Amino acid sequence: MALQGKIAIITGAGCGIGHATAIKFANSGIKVVVNDIIDDSAVKTVNEIKSNGGEAVYIQADISKWEEARKLVDETIKIYGTVDILVNNAGITRDKLLRDMGEDDWDAVLNINLKGAFNCCKFVTPVMAKKKYGKIVSLSSRAYLGNPGQANYSSSKAGILGLTRSLALEFGRYHLNINAVAPGMIDTDGLKTHPKYKMVIDRAVKGTPLGRLGTPEDIANAICFLVSENANYITGEVLHVTGGRY
Numbered sequence: 001m002a003l004q005g006k007i008a009i010i011t012g013a014g015c016g017i018g019h020a021t022a023i024k025f026a027n028s029g030i031k032v033v034v035n036d037i038i039d040d041s042a043v044k045t046v047n048e049i050k051s052n053g054g055e056a057v058y059i060q061a062d063i064s065k066w067e068e069a070r071k072l073v074d075e076t077i078k079i080y081g082t083v084d085i086l087v088n089n090a091g092i093t094r095d096k097l098l099r100d101m102g103e104d105d106w107d108a109v110l111n112i113n114l115k116g117a118f119n120c121c122k123f124v125t126p127v128m129a130k131k132k133y134g135k136i137v138s139l140s141s142r143a144y145l146g147n148p149g150q151a152n153y154s155s156s157k158a159g160i161l162g163l164t165r166s167l168a169l170e171f172g173r174y175h176l177n178i179n180a181v182a183p184g185m186i187d188t189d190g191l192k193t194h195p196k197y198k199m200v201i202d203r204a205v206k207g208t209p210l211g212r213l214g215t216p217e218d219i220a221n222a223i224c225f226l227v228s229e230n231a232n233y234i235t236g237e238v239l240h241v242t243g244g245r246y
């Protein structure tokens, strides 16, 4: 299989969509660098992959920090010799109406969701460009269209689309495929702890033509397609995985 033996960094791979993607990648023969800032869940992801016969390592790094993102890529190269795939998955929310949103709420979300993706792209692209092979997928969100209470998050996810298209234009001549995935509402453990879980999911399901929430595996499937050779002529795109909800 074409993905066999490729080296992938997945940021924020300790849980949710990143975890599902790590498992799916490993099942396709990809060697996975599980990045996160929380050791416990990341180590669990690595152990799960290894117990299924896959290959993975955990590298702790806060990708919002320039030097830590550099260290993540440097350590990956030290361990595996190169990097073929980057999934910019790490992300947070700090939902508040604008009247209550402070500078710290804006900075925290933009620094992790957008600057973190920029930092990781910055350090993997020279390696990928040199060998004229590389796949980058960044997690946007249906929220890029705008949501009340998500000025920071929506802006970060719209920014991901600008970053994706700009880098696709810059790196097309090096044969890099740089795309984004925009999930709808995904039933992760994090969502289950939402204080208004029932109300939130009822509303989302009602507005979703396919009549259900997405699963982390639904998003992992889309990411796996975009890093595969089936997507070799796709770059600068955003793939909506929303069950038809806009």
Ligand SMILES: NC(=O)c1ccc[n+]([C@@H]2O[C@H](COP(=O)([O-])OP(=O)(O)OC[C@H]3O[C@@H](n4cnc5c(N)ncnc54)[C@H](O)[C@@H]3O)[C@@H](O)[C@H]2O)c1
Pocket: 011, 012, 013, 014, 015, 016, 017, 018, 035, 036, 037, 038, 041, 061, 062, 063, 064, 088, 089, 090, 091, 092, 112, 116, 139, 140, 141, 142, 182, 183, 184, 185, 186, 187, 188, 189, 190, 191
């Ligand atoms: N869950 C959804 O409904 C949904 C919908 C649309 C888009 N997304 C996007 O998909 C991505 C994954 O979402 P999820 O729901 O699986 O998230 P999650 O909260 O379950 O997991 C995110 C992971 O990122 C890690 N992380 C946070 N800050 C980090 C940092 N600075 N450096 C490294 N790791 C860090 C966390 O520790 C966590 O393990 C995010 O970018 C999110 O915005 C999610």
